[in-house]
Amino acid sequence: MQPVNLFDLASQQARWLSVRQSAIAGNVANANTPGYAAMDVEPFEKVLKNTSVAMSATHSGHILASTSPARMTVETEQDGVAILPSKNSVSLEDQMLKAGEVGRSFELNTSIVKSFHRMFLMTAKP
């Protein structure tokens, strides 16, 4: 049987979604700030690709390699909409759309974890 890494994957996606939510919050909060450029997180596929296998320390002489999970970089949004004369590129409608997307994905994510957990418990039941 393959080792189950769904929980790890799910928690990584949940983390990515919450980073995205905080990027959206920053954009909405600065919707009227002159010169502010809208930000977004890099796509989830890219985050998964950057995840390297972490080495575990099995001997007291081992130096623990950085085991921190993959960094999620927040960059300025590329698909820029019309920029206002104040050099602000935030579109509130766009951000609301993205927030809805994040909410739906998060709901899907937690539901999958829930049902997987239930299946997991089923195998443990006598």
Place this chain on the structure above:
Amino acid sequence: MDSLTTALKVAASGLEAQSQRVRVVSENLANAQSTGNTPGAEPYQRKTITFAAALDRASGGSFAEVAEISRDKSAYPLEFHPGHEAADANGMVRMPNVNMLVEMADMREANRSYEANLQVVKQARDLISMTIDLMRSQ
């Protein structure tokens, strides 16, 4: 601080900035007729507000804050009120440089941005409670 808490705090900073803006608008509207009381005196000068983004290095969130509340330097309109105590030799009174239409538009925009920030707060709260629900026994 996790990202969802950061999202909540950032949205709260947006709410704070927009409510400051509404305050400035209400000050302008309340003083739209505030003239001086000596001949040729300066009337109320319209206030303006600007925002700035402040990046918090610890959490990575970009908070919105009020950069400056300054004064509108545009010219005062003159109105003919010969009996007014602030009237000059020609009977002209300098009125505040407040334009109702501009203030209303400003208020609408502040309202819209405030609502958007509230929506983000609601959503972040929903996400947090969805996560907590994972611990609930099915």
